[in-house]
Amino acid sequence: xxxxxxxxxxxxxxxxxxxxxxxxxxxxxxxxxxxxxxxxxxxxxxxxxxxxxxxxxxxxxxxxxxxxxxxxxxxxxxxxxxxxxxxxxxxxxxxxxxxxxxxxxxxxxxxxxxxxxxxxxxxxxxxxxxxxxxxxxxxxxxxxxxxxxxxxxxxxxxxxxxxxxxxxxxxxxxxxxxxxxxxxxxxxxxxxxxxxxxxxxxxxxxxxxxxxxxxxxxxxxxxxxxxxxxxxxxxxxxxxxxxxxxxxxxxxxxxxxxxxxxxxxxxxxxxxxxxxxxxxxxxxxxx
Numbered sequence: 242x243x244x245x246x247x248x249x250x251x252x253x254x255x256x257x258x259x260x261x262x263x264x265x266x267x268x269x270x271x272x273x274x275x276x277x278x279x280x281x282x283x284x285x286x287x288x289x290x291x292x293x294x295x296x297x298x299x300x301x302x303x304x305x306x307x308x309x310x311x312x313x314x315x316x317x318x319x320x321x322x323x324x325x326x327x328x329x330x331x332x333x334x335x336x337x338x339x340x341x342x343x344x345x346x347x348x349x350x351x352x353x354x355x356x357x358x359x360x361x362x363x364x365x366x367x368x369x370x371x372x373x374x375x376x377x378x379x380x381x382x383x384x385x386x387x388x389x390x391x392x393x394x395x396x397x398x399x400x401x402x403x404x405x406x407x408x409x410x411x412x413x414x415x416x417x418x419x420x421x422x423x424x425x426x427x428x429x430x431x432x433x434x435x436x437x438x439x440x441x442x443x444x445x446x447x448x449x450x451x452x453x454x455x456x457x458x459x460x461x462x463x464x465x466x467x468x469x470x471x472x473x474x475x476x477x478x479x480x481x482x483x484x485x486x487x488x489x490x491x492x493x494x495x496x497x498x499x500x501x502x503x504x505x506x507x508x509x510x511x512x513x514x515x516x517x518x519x520x521x522x523x524x525x526x527x528x
Contacts, residue, residue, distance in 0.1 A: 264332060268503075269423075278298070280398050283520075284398050297348060297351035304370075305390075316328075322434075345371075356405065359397050370390050379442060381442070383444065390420055391416040391419050392414075395412045395527055396413070414466050414470070418463035419512070425459065426509045427505075428452065430503070430505060457487065467479075479522075482515050486512045489511045490509075493508020
């Protein structure tokens with residue numbers, strides 16, 4: 242380690258990639274990329290189209306993750322977050338900001354590989370993530386970027402098909418609900434730190450008990466929308482996946498967890514995976 246001109250310890254060059262990985266919110270970035278790529282493959286995007294979807298979604302997710310840590314550098318330092326390299330001084334804020342800008346710049350052409358309409362929709366979702374990091378997380382409208390971002394992902398898939406079409410209402414609704422649920426559980430472990438540093442989004446205003454009750458309900462509703470929204474009736478597999486998702490959501494969010502614990506958000510990832518499985522089991526048509 243060497244001393245940065247600002248007085249913060251700066252990493253030696255060989256540690257920068259590792260520290261950037263720690264700062265990119267890797268778990269949700271990889272999970273979202275895998276889920277959306279699976280939907281693209283099932284919908285008929287083909288190997289090249291699915292690879293383009295994967296590259297664009299990963300670039301977008303990395304840009305949002307890095308911009309979050311760059312925007313929150315001061316808050317993370319004030320809260321003593323040991324899991325945030327920028328907050329601990331291991332990584333300069335400028336390095337994370339440059340990484341975020343680079344990933345965003347790559348995301349634009351990668352998104353447009355799927356066509357103008359699909360690319361534009363995906364970029365709107367990425368912009369929603371940036372708007373959350375830069376401003377909306379501090380307002381009562383904090384769930385909106387998550388709803389828009391998650392709903393944009395199936396639209397990115399279907400609008401990039403050989404015969405482009407918008408996704409069905411129930412797909413968009415389920416995506417938006419999963420996004421709101423992810424927001425509630427993502428904030429849940431850090432509510433006290435957020436309030437201490439002036440962040441008063443909707444979950445902070447609801448408080449920990451409110452989020453614990455609302456998050457499982459919202460995520461379970463997303464599974465119910467998928468099960469009942471698609472023509473053809475509800476199958477036994479739909480009920481099984483919905484019940485399992487409900488159990489995971491309750492276990493991960495309604496049960497108290499350690500401060501700054503990541504299990505609530507991991508439960509949301511599992512629920513999202515079950516939602517994707519339900520979509521795949523019922524066929525590839527999301528339009």
